[in-house]
Amino acid sequence: MSEKNDSFQPRRRASVDGFLVNSGQRPRRPQFRAPVQPKAPATPSQERMIGFSGAPRKTQNSPALQPTRPQPAKSEKAASLPKEPRSQYVPLAEEPAMGRRQRRKETRRSKKLEKRAAKDRKKTSKAKKRLKIVGIVLLAAVLGLGFRFYDDIARLTGNRNPFSLLGVFRPSELRNDNGRVNILVAGNSADDIGHGGAELTDSIMVLSLNTKKETALMLSIPRDLWVAKPEGGHGKINSVFPESGMEGLESVVEDVTGLSVHYNAIVNYTAFKDLVNAVGGISITIQSENPRGIYDSSLDWTTRSCCALARYPNGPVNLDGKQALNLARARGEGYGSYGFTNADFTRTEHQRKMLIAIKDKASSASVVANPFKVSKLVDAVSDNVRTDLQIGEIQSLYYYTKKIDDTKIDSYNINTLKGENTTMLSNYTSPDGQSALIPAAGLDNYGDIAAQIKKIFTAGPLVKENASIVVLNATDAVGLAKQTKNKLFAQGAEVLVIADAPANQVQSSLIDxxxxxxxxxxxxxxxxxxxxxxxxxxxxxxxxxADFILLLGENAVPKTDTSN
Structure with a gap:
């Protein structure tokens, strides 16, 4: 071994308590006795609480802190310090005794609190009772409205199956011809008891909706049209329903118009009154050739004693339910009447205007957001309308109609399908002396009428207005007027004359x-x-x-390709 190793002397270490330990021996942790805190003498009240009779308690003095010799280790791990003894119970200070006055005050206070709690319990109980009553009333109202809605739908559609109401949540596809849905609507006075001929359908109309283009047409059929009846023989078309029902009337209308009827509805005239009142009144525009407006001196059927059916100036007028009903019946037949130039045709024109006004008002936010108005509207329809439309189809129909703007609704009557200057019907006297109307082409000859209806239903705006046009060539271009005539004819317009203009002009002009x-x-x-x-x-x-005179200028001459 080296001298360095021979001269090595181990260091002496001191233990934590200051005593030296031998070389190579680990210092041991000293063990102390935990100090015991002296206990405070108990007060008389505390002694009573813990069972002492007042004798002084013996106390032990706390021993001095003395280190103990380290004990031999039982294991390689260091010995842990002993646990401290549990803390002694320290009693609370004595509470002051409660006087008699204070006890009375506390008693009164506790009674007040009990009374207040009892009142609160009563209020809570009353509130619960009120809530129960309100809940029962609301439940009864909901059930009542549900039954009322079911009854309205059942009367409207004729279907008493309660499961049919599920159609409200599932719109049904409408029967149609390439997107066009045709509905026959007939109106009578069956609601007016005592009125002669109340079952006659004096108003007959075809409502046609184009679900693809979101447009609509209303076509009125005159009540005096002389037709072949399904039951045999001839008669006015308004007498078909009382004899053959709506199915028979459908068949006749299909023969006259050439259209397929997909649905039908029979309406009482009272529907105008109830519907208009349900939506809060309507507004229409009177457009009469008479500067005074319109006037029908016939008496109101419902009063039987006074009041003319209609008297309104030209321009916008507001109508309530009663006024709308009377206007729907007015034909200008009374003595001194004016403004009903076309009699029954003028009446049907007013009816179409009122239907559009009702449609606009019924779909407005002021009605849709008001449950009371909606309820009245449903009641008005169910009380006065019978239809073969089912509830799912009605919902689909409403969905389509609310998207159609008024500017896309065209109105016609059979007599003026080709315009006001050309009539499609002629006067006729039946073998039994009745005044009636027949097609201008002859009895039971509806070919021209059906062809014109088809043309209107499928063509553009020029066909619908059926304007008459004169074309004048105001250029040196040969054949320009003829080319223009052919183009306008292809669009459905009627060109009366083509000729040369008195003088040439650069810009085309138009006389309206x-x-x-x-x-x-x-x-x-x-x-x-x-x-x-x-x-x-x-x-x-x-x-x-001529409705229009078109003068063709140089700007109307077709441009020719001169590049070659």
Whole structure:
């Protein structure tokens, strides 16, 4: 071994308590006795609480802290310190004794609290009773409204199956022809007890909806049209329903119009009154050729003693339910009446206007958001309408109709399908002396009527307005007027005359003799030929039957390709 190792002396270590230990021996942790805190002398009240009779308690003095010799280790782990003894119970200070006055005060206070708690319990109990009563009333109201709704739908559709109400949550597909749905609507006065001929359908109309283009047409059929009856023989079309029902009337209407009828509805005239009242009144525009407006001196059937059916000036008028009902019946037949130039045709025109006004008001937010108005509306329909539409189909129909704008609803009657200057019907006297109407082509000959209806239902705006046009060539281009005539004819317009204009002009011009009554044709001519609207009394007098006189300028000459 080296000298370095021989001279090595181990260091002496001191233990934690200051005593030295031998070389190589680990210091041991000293063990102390835990100090015992002296206990405070107990007060008399505390002694009573813990069972002492007042004798002084013996106490032990705390021993001095003395280190103990380290004990031999039982294991390699260091010995842990002993646990401290549990803390002694220290009694609370003595509470002051409660006086008699204070006890009375506390008693009164506790009684007040008990009374208040009892009142609160009573209030809670009363509130619960009220809530129960309100809940029962609401439940009864919901059940009542549900039964009322079911009864309304059952009366409207004729279907008493309660499961049919599930159709409210599942709209049904409508029967249609390439997206067009045709509904036959007939109106009578069956609700007016005592009125002669109440079952006769004096109003007959076809409502046609194009679900693809979101457009609609209303076609009125005159009540005096002489037709072949399903039961045999001939008679006025308004007498078909009392004898053959709605199915028989459907068959006759299909023969007259050439249309397929998908659904039908029979309506009492009272529907106008109830529907208008349900939506809070309507507004329509009276447009009469008479500057005074319209007047029908016939008496109101419901009063039997006074009041004319209708008397309104030209322009917008507001109608309540009673006024709407009377206007729907007015034909200008009374002595001194005016403004009903076309009698029954004018009446059906007013009816179509009122239907559009009711549709607009019924779909407005002020009605849809008001449950009371909606309830009245449903009642008005169920009380006065019977239809073969089912509830799911009614919901689908409402979905389509609310998307149709008023500007996309066209109104016609059979007599003026080709315009006001051409009539499709002729007067007829039946073998038994009745005054009636038949097709201009002859008895039971509905070919021209059906063809014109098909043309209107499938063609563009020029066909619907059926405007008469005179085309004048104001250029040196040969054949320009004839080319224009062929183009307008293809669009469905009627060209009366083609000729040369008195003088040439650079810009095309247009004379509007329709006074704005045929806006679609006017817009088409202005856009297609770049024409500006002018006035020319001489040309208007030369062509009095023309709705429009088109003068073709240089800008209307087709451009030719000169690049080759």
């Amino acid at each position: 003799n329709s006074l704005g009554k045929k806006p679609n044709t006017l817009a088409y001519l202005k856009k297609t030929y770049g024409a500006s609207v002018v006035q020319n009394k001489t040309l208007s007098q030369n062509y009095p039957a």
